Amino acid sequence: MDESTIRLNEADHKALAAWAHGCALRVLPYFSGEHPDDLRLTEALSSLQGWIDGSVEAVDVHAASFLAHNAAREAGSEEARQAARTAAHAADTARDPIHAAIAANYARKAVSAGTLGEGPELLEDEIAEQKRTAPEHLTAWTKR
Numbered sequence: 312m313d314e315s316t317i318r319l320n321e322a323d324h325k326a327l328a329a330w331a332h333g334c335a336l337r338v339l340p341y342f343s344g345e346h347p348d349d350l351r352l353t354e355a356l357s358s359l360q361g362w363i364d365g366s367v368e369a370v371d372v373h374a375a376s377f378l379a380h381n382a383a384r385e386a387g388s389e390e391a392r393q394a395a396r397t398a399a400h401a402a403d404t405a406r407d408p409i410h411a412a413i414a415a416n417y418a419r420k421a422v423s424a425g426t427l428g429e430g431p432e433l434l435e436d437e438i439a440e441q442k443r444t445a446p447e448h449l450t451a452w453t454k455r
Contacts, residue, residue, distance in 0.1 A: 390425035
């Protein structure tokens with residue numbers, strides 16, 4: 312399926328955004344543990360939640376996503392960088408639903424980078440959680 316030619320209804324678009332939001336929340340500690348005073352990811356995810364709820368415009372979420380992308384470039388560790396990219400792309404889902412799958416992919420990268428030497432269980436858990444929480448009728452949109 313070529314998602315670029317298919318338009319989602321608002322409910323499905325927001326369902327993908329909520330799924331991406333969940334992916335980002337799970338890996339947020341990889342960033343906040345390293346940068347406890349940096350609120351750019353939290354603010355991007357909060358603005359995304361506001362868009363899902365209808366209280367924030369997509370343009371404002373997009374602006375917050377730029378700040379999260381900047382945080383990714385400034386992060387010191389690989390897991391923090393990937394967590395920041397997860398949040399940035401989750402926020403970008405408000406603009407384009409294709410970013411939901413990109414956010415999920417970065418979440419897997421964050422977990423992989425953060426668990427080096429600790430075994431594959433945490434990555435397997437993240438993959439299972441992504442599958443479990445993905446909107447069932449939108450699975451073509453959740454894979455990348």
